[in-house]
Amino acid sequence: MKNIKKIPQLDRKKWQRKVRNKKRLPIFLQFFSSVVEYYDFFSFSFIFFYLIGTVSHQTIELYGIALISLVTFLFRPVGYRVQIWLTQHYSRKIVIIINGTMMTVSILIPGLITTVDDSPWLICGIIFLSRVINGISFGIKLQSNVTYIKYSFPKRLRYTIATSTLGAQLGLSLSVFINHAVTQYLSIQQLEWGWRIPFFFGALLSLILFATRFLTYSRLNGLTDLTMKIPLDKFAFKAGKKLWLGLIIISTKACITYTIFISIPFLIGSNLDLNLNQVTQVMFITSSLNTLTSWVSKYNKRSPKLSSINYALILSLILMTVLIYAMINKLQILSFSSIYLLGILNGYLFVVIPRLIECTLPEEVKFESMLFISNYEYFHFNVIRRLALLITLVVMGSSFTRYHLMIVLMGSLWAAIIPGIFALSYLYYKNRQKIRQMNSFS
Structure with missing residues (x-):
């Protein structure tokens, strides 16, 4: 039996x-x-x-x-x-x-x-x-x-x-x-x-x-x-204004990520006289710090606060400005320190910003909206940056240098991050009760 x-x-x-x-x-x-x-x-x-x-x-x-x-x-x-x-x-x-x-x-x-x-x-x-x-x-x-x-x-x-x-x-x-x-x-x-x-x-x-x-x-x-x-994008559009606010906010995070891992390797190589191996070493350390911070943030039980995210964004903007100054003046230690700190901040933002946006989207189209946002997070600021580069190149002609490239880079960062901070604050305060409930449930 x-x-x-x-x-x-x-x-x-x-x-x-x-x-x-x-x-x-x-x-x-x-x-x-x-x-x-x-x-x-x-x-x-x-x-x-x-x-x-x-x-x-x-x-x-x-x-x-x-x-x-x-x-x-x-x-x-x-x-x-x-x-x-x-x-x-x-x-x-x-x-x-x-x-x-x-x-x-x-x-x-x-x-x-x-x-x-x-x-x-x-x-x-x-x-x-x-x-x-x-x-x-x-x-x-x-x-x-x-x-x-x-x-x-x-x-x-x-x-x-x-x-x-x-x-x-x-x-x-x-x-x-x-x-x-x-x-x-x-x-x-x-x-x-x-x-x-x-x-x-x-x-x-x-x-x-x-x-x-x-x-x-x-x-x-x-x-x-x-x-x-129905295509994914039409599903996502049902989220309305929250979708576009979320896209602006997550593009801010993408702007920092893209700048760290794609724009900066070009610039530190030429401005700091580093060879390819030295550049990849710097980026490898940055990526490791970035990934470690992401995993810690992922399993952190405390819900992210608006002030913490905004502070991280503002600090990232300041560090980007310091980094460009350091590269122009060929200050290696200051440049490397700024890049490593940016990697840590980016790892934090990489997790907490999508988590916050997810809490604000309508439940019936949340999945499609988040996938749509993640698909286009690198599109918004790239339009700003590439248009600025092309216009500057046309105006400057042959006198265009890497110094002008860094100025355009800095301007596009400000143009992407500042609207993201305002959009984040607006979205948070409009949905603060829902965000708290979702975080307590998590």
């Missing part, structure tokens, strides 16, 4: 384990997707840092980065709609194959570039094409993930949002780590081909993600071919 009673208990435990694994799987896929996405995005800082020193063309940095920073975001809404069309005409397996192939190819293309000194625009054109494919493929993936997670595991949405944030942080850190390893262990001659390694590694990550999604589909019986008939 005892043996007979134990059998159902064992079966029940086995069943519970399977259910838990099924619930964890979509979270893992979203986490891994964020890792691949942010690794790919920040790896581009490495290719431009290398190519600018290789290709002797005055405006490749200005035009090239401007081109690449914006194109991938502009084509993501196209990806939402392509995913809906594909799912209506093909099985989900076919969609996964198409999406995985596009994503891998878009990440791999930059690594296949042959650096030709007299054809920088050809390089920009190739990368432009890769970013178009990249934007569409990530749009397809995101629309598919929304369908999969929302309809299969609706109670795991909030945890998925938090996990995506940490995945983004890990992808950023992984990019810096790989770049550091490449420059640390390869000679200058070996770097002539070795600069492609980060992109080949990114393509490998994409293939692993693709294989995981494909094999997962075949194993899970509960996965159906459901598809959202």
Whole structure:
């Protein structure tokens, strides 16, 4: 009799384990997707840092980065709609194959570039094409993930949002780590081909993600071919004014992140006379501090206060100003100290700002709104910065120098962060009761 009673208990435990694994799987896929996405995005800082020193063309940095920073975001809404069309005409397996192939190819293309000194625009054109494919493929993936997670595991949405944030942080850190390893262990001659390694590694990550999604589909019986008939962005627009306020606020955080990990490596290399290896060492330490602070903030039970976030934003702005002053005057210790402190502050903001915005969004479209915001967080301030750069370049002409570049950088930081502080204060006070309730519930 005892043996007979134990059998159902064992079966029940086995069943519970399977259910838990099924619930964890979509979270893992979203986490891994964020890792691949942010690794790919920040790896581009490495290719431009290398190519600018290789290709002797005055405006490749200005035009090239401007081109690449914006194109991938502009084509993501196209990806939402392509995913809906594909799912209506093909099985989900076919969609996964198409999406995985596009994503891998878009990440791999930059690594296949042959650096030709007299054809920088050809390089920009190739990368432009890769970013178009990249934007569409990530749009397809995101629309598919929304369908999969929302309809299969609706109670795991909030945890998925938090996990995506940490995945983004890990992808950023992984990019810096790989770049550091490449420059640390390869000679200058070996770097002539070795600069492609980060992109080949990114393509490998994409293939692993693709294989995981494909094999997962075949194993899970509960996965159906459901598809959202409405694109992700139209769902997110239902949040109204809160969506746009949230986008302005999170763009402030993105402005700091982008400046630290993409703009600063270019500037400290040329202004402080550092070689590629020294620059990546500085960024590796910064990334480590950034990631550590993010994880501490993630598991901190105290709810973030408005004053703490605003102080962090204001201090970041002050440190950016100090950093630019230090770079102009070639003060290495002050420059490094400012960068490391910025890494710590950015790690804190990386977690607390999305958490606060999430509390203010309508429950019925919260998941879609947060994904939409995270998709476009690097778009808003980039428009400001690139327009300012292009206008300054047209006005200054051949007299445009890196000094003017840093002035434009500083101006764009102020233009992005100050509105973010006001938007954050407004959103917080309008939703302070709801935020307190959500934080106490958490």
